[in-house]
Amino acid sequence: MKITILVDNYVTSLTSLRDKLMSEWGFAAYLHDYKILYDTGLSGNVLLNNMKSLNIDVNEPEYVILSHRHLDHTGGLMKFLNERNKPIKIIAHKNLFSPAKAKDEKGEIGIGVNFTKEDLEKKGAELILIDSPYKLKDNLIISGYIPRNWGPSHTGGLIDDIPDDMALYIIEKDGIVVLTGCGHAGLENIIEYGFKITGQNNLKGIIGGLHFMGLNEKRLNDIISYIKTKSPIVIAGTHCTGIDGISLLKQSFSSSFKEAGVGKEIII
Numbered sequence: 683m684k685i686t687i688l689v690d691n692y693v694t695s696l697t698s699l700r701d702k703l704m705s706e707w708g709f710a711a712y713l714h715d716y717k718i719l720y721d722t723g724l725s726g727n728v729l730l731n732n733m734k735s736l737n738i739d740v741n742e743p744e745y746v747i748l749s750h751r752h753l754d755h756t757g758g759l760m761k762f763l764n765e766r767n768k769p770i771k772i773i774a775h776k777n778l779f780s781p782a783k784a785k786d787e788k789g790e791i792g793i794g795v796n797f798t799k800e801d802l803e804k805k806g807a808e809l810i811l812i813d814s815p816y817k818l819k820d821n822l823i824i825s826g827y828i829p830r831n832w833g834p835s836h837t838g839g840l841i842d843d844i845p846d847d848m849a850l851y852i853i854e855k856d857g858i859v860v861l862t863g864c865g866h867a868g869l870e871n872i873i874e875y876g877f878k879i880t881g882q883n884n885l886k887g888i889i890g891g892l893h894f895m896g897l898n899e900k901r902l903n904d905i906i907s908y909i910k911t912k913s914p915i916v917i918a919g920t921h922c923t924g925i926d927g928i929s930l931l932k933q934s935f936s937s938s939f940k941e942a943g944v945g946k947e948i949i950i
């Protein structure tokens with residue numbers, strides 16, 4: 683399976699494309715084998731620029747899956763739809779259109795979606811809103827709401843606990859590959875719920891934003907110890923995993939660590 687990182691906080695060092703790729707705070711990835719665009723980044727400009735630079739036709743994706751409602755994952759959707767001339771299925775949590783807010787030292791800002799249901803439908807999108815596990819194909823399950831039964835969630839000081847945070851589980855013969863946008867539901871919850879609803883017990887890989895930013899050392903150590911018990915062959919933490927978090931993953935998992943970043947192709 684090939685996954686290309688289309689939007690991320692940084693660009694990888696592909697020399698031949700270094701004047702063509704762009705980065706921004708956000709995340710999007712393309713699953714070539716299943717024609718799934720997972721998240722859309724923040725602005726749309728970066729997503730479209732990078733798809734073009736990486737030769738991925740904007741009409742190729744058949745599905746968009748939105749990991750959660752935050753703007754750095756949903757903000758590119760309208761520009762992406764505007765460029766297309768084909769309908770598409772969009773799978774998101776029922777909570778997609780709830781307002782979302784974040785606070786920093788300068789005040790409160792809205793970080794929810796920048797479109798309405800009608801905006802999407804006008805563009806020919808078939809919107810599938812879920813809150814429980816959704817089987818897209820025999821080996822592809824979208825989590826719906828992830829219960830917080832196995833560990834803490836990571837909301838990073840946000841005002842709600844992001845019930846819309848969903849993971850994509852890809853079932854392969856040697857375990858599940860987990861894709862996550864920001865990982866707000868908490869890594870143990872995301873993985874254990876994946877085992878529960880897929881009936882698998884082997885973690886093959888974990889790819890996406892793991893939200894290590896802002897976590898204390900004890901919590902980070904707990905997560906690393908937990909991942910070690912699962913022995914995945916690929917760990918590509920990116921976006922809100924943060925620079926320190928990515929470096930911690932690299933130190934902790936020398937053989938399974940994979941660099942992500944815009945332009946990176948992860949083969950698993």
Ligand SMILES: [Fe+2]
Binds near residue numbers: 752754755863864922
């Ligand atoms: Fe994010």
Ligand SMILES: [Fe+2]
Binds near residue numbers: 864866
């Ligand atoms: Fe988020």
